[in-house]
Amino acid sequence: MNLLQSLLYSRLAVVLGLGISQSLPPSLGYRIADLGAALVAARSQSAIVRAIYVNQWVVRGGNLTHSEMRKLTRKILRLHARNLYIYFHTLNRPQEVLERVSFSPEFQVLFDRLLQEGGPALIVTPHLSNFDLAGRALALRGLRFQVLSYPQPPGAYRWQNRLRRESGIEVTPISMSALQQARARLQNGGVVLTGIDRPVSETRYFPRFFGRPAPLPVFHVRLALQLNLPIILVACVGVGDGRYAVVARPPVPMQPAETLERSLLQNAEAVLHEAEVLIRQVPDQWAMFYPVWPEVASVLPF
Template sequence: MARPDPTYLAYRAGSAVSRALPARAVPAAADVAGRVASRVLPSRRLIVERNLRRVHGDDLDGAALARAVDGTFSSYAHYWLESFRLPGSDPDLLDEKMTVVGLEHVQAGLDAGTGSILALPHLGAWEWAAFWLTEVKGMDVSVVVEPIEPPELADWFVGLREALGMEVITLGPHAGAACSKALKQNRVLALLCDRDLGGGGIPVDLLGEATTLPGGPATLALRTGAPLIPAIVTFDIDGGHLGQADPPLDTTRTGSLRQDVARVTQDLAHALERLIRRAPDQWHLLQPNWPSDHAALAAAGLAPPPEPSSPDT
């Protein structure tokens, strides 16, 4: 029998440790883990530095930039510790610590029978909102995740999300049809969309620099009539969570499908900018996302970070 993959074992161990921690110990544990990670992952640290400078400009430098980078890594560790602790959580306690602004935009899509698309950046703790929507609000939620290796780790992550009441759609050739089906079933569809995984996305300007974003969210909204709602879920200062759903983007058909997808995707890029600026220290995008990122890594003598071994990085 083949031995379990070390990455799989590491995530299982991390899950066990996080669930054993008292709730009051989670922030301190996340801070320690984040500081360690920020120092042993130089390629990812450089990417976080560049992302923070894109948000804050050249005024963020030196010690202030170093603190902000540490804060982002600690926030990312906090995200994982909390996610591992979610299965079996008390929905009443979850609701008590959850504040949501703009839920009416999500409900409007369900009332219209089109489903609703939540377009999210890799920011904060979106799984808490998905769990809250299913357990507290009784909404049906589908999420799209990227395929990962090894298979046992992929299966474990799927089980983790399904235990929280989500339908999991793995990104691949059949994902588009599965997403359309979810919307036809009047579900909430959550899409992380600030990174173009396939490399064949739509050219946009994001935070003042040219890159590409996936065209799937705009295409789905234009084809199905489901509202495309930019949203984030952040860690709040009181130990709770703040969910924010902005008004839907304008997906009125004005030209060819190609032209409309390009227009809506650029509008989505601007919406993501506004969301990211609300909590840039919680933006957990640790992979190169602009062409210039690859040049910066090469200039620093750093290899690009390996593709993520979890479905949310």
């Protein structure tokens, strides 16, 4: 992690962002968010910008010019900065959160079933749009769930997890005990949610994502196979004017294969395919700032 990433992901950055966002109206908050995004985008060799280059290059078929990529990067960072502003700005405004986040008809059916009948439900999500705000809307509407988050989180992530807990969300960084807790929760009819598109540093498994092998997690697939559960992919999608919709894809049933490795890979790829469908619809909203395909960095033409 370079200096820029260290600063952006520091506890100080979260505290400053929270303080500024809560004290400023949108007219000023958006302007400061736009300025911050422009400053980050200008560092064309930073790890964050290069990660966006890698990820968008793959998602968009590898046919962007340098000028197009730079313009796209500024747009992605601007959207993300505004989403962060809205998330922080509404932390103490629960009614505004509910007004900003709606449910698609498909997700509403799932949500109503979970509230009325309970789970078990293993839900996964890509890092699309204002995913933290969507999680807060779920909690405010009465859904109780455990989030399996990034293991050994640095300072900024610990503060973000603290904010999630204060919103009524049970956050457990991934560990053996957290996975055991998630398994027990599912066995008792609960709901577990986790991300699926952040690359992991050490793995034996490289499921294909957008046609390329990627070092992405498969623990959710292992859980689903063990408990014979389908995996449900949901996501937050921006619909304009600072408003969002929570959408859902059809549940993915697990299909055991001849070996555990094959089972993990083929089912992970089936779930990732559902994520691809949503990301292709709104690629500008994919807020993944780590290179999902690190080997692509060496072949980028710029």
